Every structure is written in structure tokens, then in C-alpha cells.
Amino acid sequence: MTEDLLSKTFSPSEIEPKWYGFWLKNGYFSGGEHKTGREYSIVIPPPNVTGSLHMGHALNNTLQDILVRYHRMNGFNTLWMPGMDHAGIATQNVVERQLAQEGLSRNDLGRENFVERVWEWKEHSGGVIINQLKRLGCSCDWDRQRFTMDKGLSQAVREVFVRLYEEGLIYKGDYIVNWCPRCHTALSDLEVEHHETQGSLWHIKYQIEDSDEFLVVATTRPETMLGDTAVAVNPSDPRYSSFVGKQAILPIVGRKLKIIADPIVAMDFGTGALKVTPSHDLTDFELSVKHDLARITIMDADAKINEQGIHFHGMDRYACREQIVAELQEKGFLEKVTPYTVGLGKCYRCKEVVEPLISKQWFVRVEPLAKEALAAVQQGKTRIIPDHWVKTYYEWMNNIRDWCISRQIWWGHRIPAWTCQECGEIAVSSTTPLRCPKCDGINLKRETDVLDTWFSSALWPFSTMGWPEKTPLLETFYPTSCLVTGFDILFFWVARMMMMGIKFMGDVPFKDVYIHALVRDEHGKKMSKSLGNVIDPLMVMDKYGTDAFRFTLAALAAQGRDIRLSENRIEGYRNFVNKLWNSARFTLPHCRKINAGAGLSDFSDFSLPERWLISRLNKTIETVKNAIESYSFNDAAQALYEFCWHEFCDWGLEISKIPLADKDPNVSSRSAAVLIHTLDALLRLLHPFIPFVTEEIASKLTPGVEPIIKGPYPVPDKSLIDERAEDDMRFLMALITSIRNLRAEMNVAPSRSLPVVVACASTGQIDLIRNNLPMVLNLGRISGIDIYELTGGSTPPSNSVTAVVSGARVYIPLSGIIDPEAEIERLNKELQKIKAEYESVEKKLRNNDFISKAKPEAIQKQQNRKTELSTKLSGLQDALEKTLAIKNS
RNA sequence: GGGCGGGUAGCUCAGCGGGAGAGCAUCGGCCUUACAAGCCGAGGGUCACAGGUUCAAAUCCUGUUCCGCCUACCA
Numbered sequence: 006m007t008e009d010l011l012s013k014t015f016s017p018s019e020i021e022p023k024w025y026g027f028w029l030k031n032g033y034f035s036g037g038e039h040k041t042g043r044e045y046s047i048v049i050p051p052p053n054v055t056g057s058l059h060m061g062h063a064l065n066n067t068l069q070d071i072l073v074r075y076h077r078m079n080g081f082n083t084l085w086m087p088g089m090d091h092a093g094i095a096t097q098n099v100v101e102r103q104l105a106q107e108g109l110s111r112n113d114l115g116r117e118n119f120v121e122r123v124w125e126w127k128e129h130s131g132g133v134i135i136n137q138l139k140r141l142g143c144s145c146d147w148d149r150q151r152f153t154m155d156k157g158l159s160q161a162v163r164e165v166f167v168r169l170y171e172e173g174l175i176y177k178g179d180y181i182v183n184w185c186p187r188c189h190t191a192l193s194d195l196e197v198e199h200h201e202t203q204g205s206l207w208h209i210k211y212q213i214e215d216s217d218e219f220l221v222v223a224t225t226r227p228e229t230m231l232g233d234t235a236v237a238v239n240p241s242d243p244r245y246s247s248f249v250g251k252q253a254i255l256p257i258v259g260r261k262l263k264i265i266a267d268p269i270v271a272m273d274f275g276t277g278a279l280k281v282t283p284s285h286d287l288t289d290f291e292l293s294v295k296h297d298l299a300r301i302t303i304m305d306a307d308a309k310i311n312e313q314g315i316h317f318h319g320m321d322r323y324a325c326r327e328q329i330v331a332e333l334q335e336k337g338f339l340e341k342v343t344p345y346t347v348g349l350g351k352c353y354r355c356k357e358v359v360e361p362l363i364s365k366q367w368f369v370r371v372e373p374l375a376k377e378a379l380a381a382v383q384q385g386k387t388r389i390i391p392d393h394w395v396k397t398y399y400e401w402m403n404n405i406r407d408w409c410i411s412r413q414i415w416w417g418h419r420i421p422a423w424t425c426q427e428c429g430e431i432a433v434s435s436t437t438p439l440r441c442p443k444c445d446g447i448n449l450k451r452e453t454d455v456l457d458t459w460f461s462s463a464l465w466p467f468s469t470m471g472w473p474e475k476t477p478l479l480e481t482f483y484p485t486s487c488l489v490t491g492f493d494i495l496f497f498w499v500a501r502m503m504m505m506g507i508k509f510m511g512d513v514p515f516k517d518v519y520i521h522a523l524v525r526d527e528h529g530k531k532m533s534k535s536l537g538n539v540i541d542p543l544m545v546m547d548k549y550g551t552d553a554f555r556f557t558l559a560a561l562a563a564q565g566r567d568i569r570l571s572e573n574r575i576e577g578y579r580n581f582v583n584k585l586w587n588s589a590r591f592t593l594p595h596c597r598k599i600n601a602g603a604g605l606s607d608f609s610d611f612s613l614p615e616r617w618l619i620s621r622l623n624k625t626i627e628t629v630k631n632a633i634e635s636y637s638f639n640d641a642a643q644a645l646y647e648f649c650w651h652e653f654c655d656w657g658l659e660i661s662k663i664p665l666a667d668k669d670p671n672v673s674s675r676s677a678a679v680l681i682h683t684l685d686a687l688l689r690l691l692h693p694f695i696p697f698v699t700e701e702i703a704s705k706l707t708p709g710v711e712p713i714i715k716g717p718y719p720v721p722d723k724s725l726i727d728e729r730a731e732d733d734m735r736f737l738m739a740l741i742t743s744i745r746n747l748r749a750e751m752n753v754a755p756s757r758s759l760p761v762v763v764a765c766a767s768t769g770q771i772d773l774i775r776n777n778l779p780m781v782l783n784l785g786r787i788s789g790i791d792i793y794e795l796t797g798g799s800t801p802p803s804n805s806v807t808a809v810v811s812g813a814r815v816y817i818p819l820s821g822i823i824d825p826e827a828e829i830e831r832l833n834k835e836l837q838k839i840k841a842e843y844e845s846v847e848k849k850l851r852n853n854d855f856i857s858k859a860k861p862e863a864i865q866k867q868q869n870r871k872t873e874l875s876t877k878l879s880g881l882q883d884a885l886e887k888t889l890a891i892k893n894s
Numbered sequence: 895g896g897g898c899g900g901g902u903a904g905c906u907c908a909g910c911g912g913g914a915g916a917g918c919a920u921c922g923g924c925c926u927u928a929c930a931a932g933c934c935g936a937g938g939g940u941c942a943c944a945g946g947u948u949c950a951a952a953u954c955c956u957g958u959u960c961c962g963c964c965u966a967c968c969a
Binding site: 013014015199206222223224225226237269270271273274275278279280281282286287288289290291292347348393394396397400401404492493495523560561563565566567568569570571573574576577578579580581582583584586587588589590591592593594639640643646647654655658659742745746748749750752753754755756783786842845846849852853854855856857858859860862863866867870 | 896897898899900905906907908912913916917918919922923924926928929931932933934935936948949950962963964965966967968969
């Protein structure tokens with residue numbers, strides 16, 4: 006056989022690149038462009054061009070690859086569309102940092118040169134993650150790889166923008182937005198992270214005009230008082246009702262502020278009086294709309310106080326706060342300061358504290374789009390799995406706010422809008438307009454803002470397939486079958502793809518959305534409980550192999566739970582891969598026993614263990630199929646682990662050693678055929694999870710046959726499920742286990758072969774043992790077995806240890822070896838356990854309510870248990886009495 | 895403030911109405927010619943707490959408590 010399979014341990018690094026290259030070269034990853042009626046497609050959640058593989062990616066893409074390989078093997082025309090997004094802010098930050106090292110800013114370069122520079126960066130350093138995904142074994146259709154800044158995708162972005170604008174679903178307006186003073190751009194609500202921070206609540210006295218009375222307001226941001234234009238109280242607050250309509254005087258500044266009443270003001274918070282700063286607070290902005298209040302902006306784009314800020318002009322917002330508090334104090338306007346925890350909004354990219362600021366921005370009016378996206382899920386056009394996310398999705402869709410899509414950066418899709426310098430008309434067009442559509446002027450100035458990266462990501466499921474062209478690819482693969490993603494981008498991405506897909510394709514972008522857990526790690530977040538250390542997927546793959554890593558992720562991917570990855574676990578699955586490898590080392594040499602291509606159907610009269618193994622295999626196939634199709638990756642992995650190790654290897658292979666050595670070629674080749682059939686099926690079942698090692702083994706097992714990546718995937722055959730064989734094997738296995746158990750308990754070395762006596766409860770048991778004698782002898786490591794029927798009147802051997810299995814009594818004569826004292830103790834312990842169990846069953850069956858109300862199957866089960874336990878009990882009792890007699894003799 | 899998820903063996907986690915499970919760790923015995931990354935055995939849990947529903951609850955309901963996450967205009 007093949008020499009390279011002789012190595013005792015599996016070496017992943019030698020075969021992984023070989024097979025990946027082979028698959029790639031032969032084009033197995035590409036989807037066909039003509040519809041077959043059995044299509045399966047997935048679009049990858051595009052990683053950032055700046056990104057590198059972390060555990061989240063590894064999990065996400067492993068699961069996708071499992072689905073894709075599974076369906077491909079099942080004969081589906083399969084497409085896994087890969088690509089990256091341009092990550093506007095993140096990428097710009099990376100390149101700006103580079104420039105800073107050269108002592109340059111982006112403004113030194115100018116827009117065009119800067120963008121050029123970003124492209125250069127992208128070509129040389131961007132997208133390292135793509136090779137890492139290949140390393141992970143991802144079977145993406147790489148020839149179709151897309152990038153959100155591609156020509157085609159950019160065209161799609163323009164087209165969508167123009168159409169939404171023409172329908173009035175995109176508008177430009179002055180509005181308060183989240184402004185990052187460091188990135189110098191607006192952020193959408195979703196891009197702001199809230200962190201609890203210790204702050205203070207300053208109570209400031211605002212004097213009522215023409216009186217000695219004061220209205221005390223409480224604020225966490227005293228510096229914003231420079232922009233106050235009103236004070237608000239709750240209309241039903243008796244403390245302040247007399248003030249409503251009057252004027253308050255803004256301390257230090259001296260401006261007169263209208264005192265208004267609005268129910269939004271919480272009476273029980275702070276003093277119940279709210280200072281209103283429309284230009285620097287979202288709620289206040291909304292109040293200003295409602296009550297027609299003036300808006301005074303007091304900060305610039307750097308969050309420094311502007312010329313509206315009297316003598317604070319030019320100060321940083323925090324310096325200003327200190328100064329203003331000091332001045333209030335000094336002048337007697339500060340009533341008190343109390344400690345207070347505030348939820349500070351920070352930029353998700355750079356963690357700078359976000360400043361609410363009024364500016365001209367572009368927005369998508371999402372409500373009409375959201376309605377459709379909501380309905381699609383309600384109507385079941387798209388399923389969200391696990392379904393508890395449905396509620397979250399509804400919640401968000403129902404409370405959705407307009408989406409700020411303009412960003413004041415240079416890297417991204419520049420908004421296709423031009424303002425006429427003559428008449429002020431705004432022209433929005435997918436092609437560059439030469440003249441103003443209104444006044445025909447030629448002096449048009451293009452919008453400088455670019456679009457939120459998520460705007461282009463929202464189009465991903467169809468823009469990657471060639472939209473707005475009507476391509477065969479779209480025709481074949483849209484809507485996609487499934488989207489696999491983490492819940493952290495449910496709103497950012499999934500919801501928006503739903504809206505855009507329905508709007509522009511007239512159909513949902515995916516039939517299923519599978520939302521997986523998060524792997525704890527990343528920004529120092531605890532991953533292992535003890536240390537806050539991050540496990541690098543690449544390190545894991547180097548150390549344990551890609552297959553072991555993938556299998557670990559799949560095995561841990563239980564629905565609705567976060568994954569906490571431990572290296573121990575990976576090591577365990579590395580051992581599993583090795584176990585599989587070694588089972589192949591055992592099986593392979595037997596290939597030559599059977600004719601090439603011989604299958605199970607070429608044999609008949611299978612032995613009991615053979616029928617058992619095939620039956621178990623088919624049940625496993627069924628389990629795995631159901632598990633994968635319901636996204637229960639962990640169940641599939643577990644079933645495969647269990648079958649492979651504890652049934653195929655522990656029993657199947659061990660038992661086969663006897664028939665394989667049989668002189669009768671019929672017997673040995675039949676046994677070999679069963680093993681090879683099982684191993685082949687197992688490799689195919691496992692291939693989506695551990696593609697490399699399975700392909701390697703399969704190539705040796707059935708050389709010349711098509712690589713297993715092409716399938717077929719095993720299908721369960723109900724006719725091969727043999728319950729009788731499983732029952733019979735269960736008895737024999739229990740018998741063997743009990744023999745092993747007895748000898749271990751008695752500390753008998755495995756090398757010492759012993760005789761055994763079995764008193765069977767039925768002739769059926771006798772036959773079973775007789776017919777499978779070599780197996781029992783071999784696996785039980787016994788020299789001989791004396792079998793008779795329990796009711797036959799034979800006396801059991803004296804001086805023996807005893808166990809009871811399905812009514813059969815197993816004796817191992819150990820004269821001179823056993824210590825009656827120890828055996829009595831052992832039997833007593835066992836008796837205790839069984840007795841307790843028996844009593845609980847007995848109690849249940851004595852309960853009339855149980856008998857009358859429980860399901861018949863449940864009652865039957867308990868009755869079976871009772872008889873089982875009672876025979877075991879009496880067997881043990883007998884043994885105990887005998888041993889006691891020996892002791893006393 | 896609202897919502898969601900979780901507290902099961904020493905550790906990491908499955909199970910989610912009818913006999914408490916896995917991997918790792920621990921203990922004992924084995925170089926049994928595929929595998930010591932292995933083989934054969936063993937020990938270990940009032941399933942967070944308190945009530946309730948049910949013939950039956952780790953599993954369903956209610957409350958308490960402790961963690962984690964998401965969300966929100968209480969300044």
C-alpha cells in the first residue's frame with residue numbers, strides 16, 4: 006500500500022496546501038451559470054479589506070464552508086460568492102496613520118492623490134484575510150471575488166442612490182448627527198458605542214427674569230449651556246407651572262431663554278427642569294423642531310468652542326467645561342454637583358467621544374423600506390435561525406430611524422450629486438451631468454461626501470452578481486439560499502440587505518439567515534477565563550491543523566450560545582482527526598482483499614457485527630443530514646465523533662480483526678468490504694467538516710475515483726437499519742464490557758487470560774454467544790467460555806466474581822485470587838445502587854396516577870426497566886449469598 | 895429604563911417534560927502487531943435559589959439572585 010500512510014501520526018501541514026491547490030486548479034469551487042433547479046448559494050459576509058482572520062471570521066467561514074461543501078456533494082449547483090468591503094473609515098485611518106509617519110496629512114496630498122494612495126495600500130497590504138480564508142479551506146468561488154469599490158459594484162451603488170433619491174427615499178438635510186471630532190465625519194446611530202462612564206450632574210441656577218426666583222437645571226455637560234436656547238419642564242409639574250411662558254436668564258452669557266412645557270421632560274430626574282441645547286443634543290434638537298426654538302452651534306468640527314462661545318472661544322470642550330464650572334461656582338450659579346454615571350457615546354472606530362452636531366447630511370428614509378423587510382420575515386419568505394432573533398429584528402424594524410449615509414471622508418463611494426453654482430439646484434445622476442438640469446449652467450460642483458460603507462454592503466447579494474445588469478448569475482443564484490453571520494451585524498447589515506434586496510430585486514436576498522454565536526476574544530475581551538488572552542486562528546492551524554480547528558468550531562457551534570474556545574478542546578479534536586487517520590491505516594491494507602469497485606451488494610450473509618455496523622452507520626447518516634439541514638452543526642459533529650471513534654473504531658475495527666484473518670476468502674473479503682464501505686461513507690460524511698484529511702485518505706482508499714469534494718454525500722438507507730442486530734449487539738457488547746469490568750475491578754492483568762462462565766437467561770442468549778464466540782473471547786480477553794441456561798439447574802462456579810447482564814449471570818472463577826471480603830463489598834455497593842434504582846421504578850409503577858395518566862409507552866418502559874432491574878437484583882443477591890457462604894466456610 | 899441569553903461534574907460545554915451526558919482534567923491497569931495524539935476500567939453533580947403546574951420537572955410557569963450582551967432622548 007502507500008508508504009506515506011505509514012506515518013503513525015497525521016501531519017496536516019504536508020497535505021493541506023496540496024489539496025487546496027488541487028481543488029482550486031480543477032475548478033471544483035465554481036458555480037455553474039445555468040439554472041438546474043437545484044441551486045445553493047451563499048454570499049460571504051465581506052470582511053474588511055483592512056482585516057485579518059480572527060476567531061469570529063474562522064467560525065463564520067467554517068460554518069459556511071460546511072454548508073457549501075455539503076450541498077455541493079449533494080449535487081447542488083453551488084456558489085459561494087467571496088469578497089471584501091472597502092471599510093471607509095477604517096481604511097482611511099490606516100493610510101492616514103501611514104502618512105503621519107511621513108509627516109504628512111491627507112490634506113497635504115489632496116483628495117485624488119490620497120485616494121490613489123489608498124488604492125496602492127489596498128493592492129500591497131490589503132486583503133491578507135483572503136489568503137487566510139484559503140488556509141482555512143474555504144471553497145469560495147474565487148474567480149468571482151468582488152470588492153465593494155469595484156467598478157461594477159460602484160455602478161450598482163450609484164444606480165441605487167439615484168433611484169432612491171428620485172423616489173424621495175434619499176434626502177439631504179440639516180440634522181443633528183453623531184460627529185466624530187477625530188475622524189471628522191458623521192456616524193450613523195449604529196456606529197456609536199455607548200460606554201458607562203463616571204461623570205457628574207451639575208445643578209445650575211437659572212434666574213427667572215424680573216424676579217429673585219431661580220430655576221435649577223441639572224446637566225452632565227455644563228459647557229453646552231453656551232448654546233442653550235430654552236428651558237423645558239413637564240406641563241404637569243406643579244413646581245414649575247407658574248414659570249412656563251416666562252423667561253430665564255442664562256448665567257454668564259445673559260441670554261434670555263424661553264421656558265417651555267413638554268411631556269418629554271421627566272419630572273423625577275434631576276430637578277425636573279431641562280436645559281435645552283438644540284445644536285448639541287438629540288432630544289433638545291427635537292424639542293427645537295417642536296417648539297420652534299433657535300439653534301446655536303457652539304462647537305466646530307474639532308469639538309472646540311467656536312466664536313459663539315464668548316470668552317471660551319478656542320477652548321477644547323473639556324477645558325471649557327472646567328472653566329465654565331469654575332466660573333459658575335465663582336458667581337454663585339452652581340448649586341451642587343453630584344456624582345453620576347453617564348452612557349458616553351464613542352466612535353466605534355477610534356473610540357473618541359462623539360459630539361452631537363448639526364450639519365448637512367444625506368439620509369435614507371428607511372421606514373417604507375423597513376415595512377417590506379419586516380413583512381418578508383413575518384410572512385416567512387426569510388427565516389431567521391435561531392428564531393429568538395426574530396423578535397430583535399422586529400423590534401429594530403419597528404423603531405427604525407432614518408439612516409445617515411454621508412461620511413465626510415475621501416475613501417468610499419462619492420455621492421453622485423452635483424450642486425449648480427448658479428442656481429443652487431441639486432442634480433443627482435448615475436452619470437456625471439454636464440449642465441444644470443434647471444438653469445443649464447455649466448458650473449456644477451460635486452458633493453464631497455462619500456457613502457457609508459454599509460450602503461454598498463447592503464447591495465452585496467445582488468451587486469456581486471452583476472446587478473444592475475440582468476446577468477445569468479443573478480438569474481441562477483438570487484435569492485441566495487442562506488446567509489451566515491453573527492448577530493453583531495444583524496442591524497448594520499442583514500436588515501439593510503433585506504430592505505435593498507426587496508426594493509431592487511423584488512425578492513428577499515436570502516431564504517435563511519443563520520445567526521451564530523460570537524467567539525469571545527478580540528479587543529482583549531475575555532476569551533479564556535483565567536487570562537484575557539486571544540487565541541490566534543493561524544497559530545491554532547499551525548499547531549493542530551486546519552481540520553482539527555474546523556471540527557472544534559463546528560462541535561462548539563451550538564445555537565444561541567457564545568463560544569468560549571479552549572485549547573484543550575482543540576487538542577481533543579486533533580486527536581480525533583488522528584484517530585480517523587489511524588483507522589484508515591488499519592483499513593487500507595485490506596483493500597486488496599476485495600476486487601476494485603466491489604461494494605456491499607457483492608456480498609451476502611453478513612455477520613451480526615457487520616449488520617450492526619452498517620445499521621449504526623445509516624442511523625448516523627440520518628442524524629448528520631438532519632443536523633446540518635437544521636443548522637445544528639454541533640449535533641452533526643457530535644454524532645460523527647461518537648460513531649467514528651466509539652462505534653467504528655472501538656468495536657467495528659476490533660471485531661473485524663477476527664474475520665479479516667479468516668482463511669475463507671469469502672469471510673475476510675466481506676469483512677474488508679464492510680470496513681471500506683463504512684470508512685468511505687464516514688470520510689464523505691466528515692468531508693464538509695474536515696476536508697483535508699478526508700480527501701487525503703479517500704485518495705488512498707479508492708484511488709482513481711473522483712475526489713470526494715465532488716460527492717456524492719451518503720444518503721441514509723432505511724433498509725439497512727437493523728434493530729434486531731442492534732439489540733443483539735447491545736447484549737454482546739454489554740457482556741464483554743461486564744467481563745472487562747470484573748477483571749479490572751479485581752485487578753487482573755489483561756495479559757492473563759481467564760475462563761468465564763455465563764448462565765444465560767434464554768436460549769437466544771446462548772445462541773448469540775455461541776455464534777459470536779471468537780468475538781467475545783477476543784474482546785473480553787478470555788481463554789474459554791462455559792455457557793448454559795440459567796434454568797437448567799447447573800450450579801455456578803464457586804469462588805467467582807459475578808455480574809448480571811440482561812438477566813444473564815457472568816461468573817469469572819478466580820479461586821485463590823479473590824478476596825471474598827473485597828467481593829462482598831463490591832457486590833454490596835452494586836446492590837445498593839441497583840436497589841435504589843429499582844425502588845424508584847417500583848414506586849412509580851405503584852402510583853395509580855402514573856398508571857392512569859402517563860403515556861402507555863412511558864409505562865411500558867418503566868415495566869421493562871423493572872423486570873430488568875429485578876433480575877439483576879436477584880442475580881447479585883445470589884452472588885452475594887454464595888460469596889458470604891465461602892467466606893464463612 | 896426596555897429586551898435577550900446564561901448559571902448542569904474541577905474546567906469548557908451538550909441535553910430542555912419520563913432512567914443526569916461529552917471532551918479535557920483526576921484515579922487505577924495496560925507498549926493487546928491502526929493509533930500512548932492510544933487501549934481497558936473507575937470516581938466525581940440535592941442540574942443557582944424559592945415557589946408553582948404535572949402522574950412525572952435539569953427540562954414548563956412565576957419570583958429572587960448573580961453573570962454576559964444588545965438597545966434607549968432621563969438631561
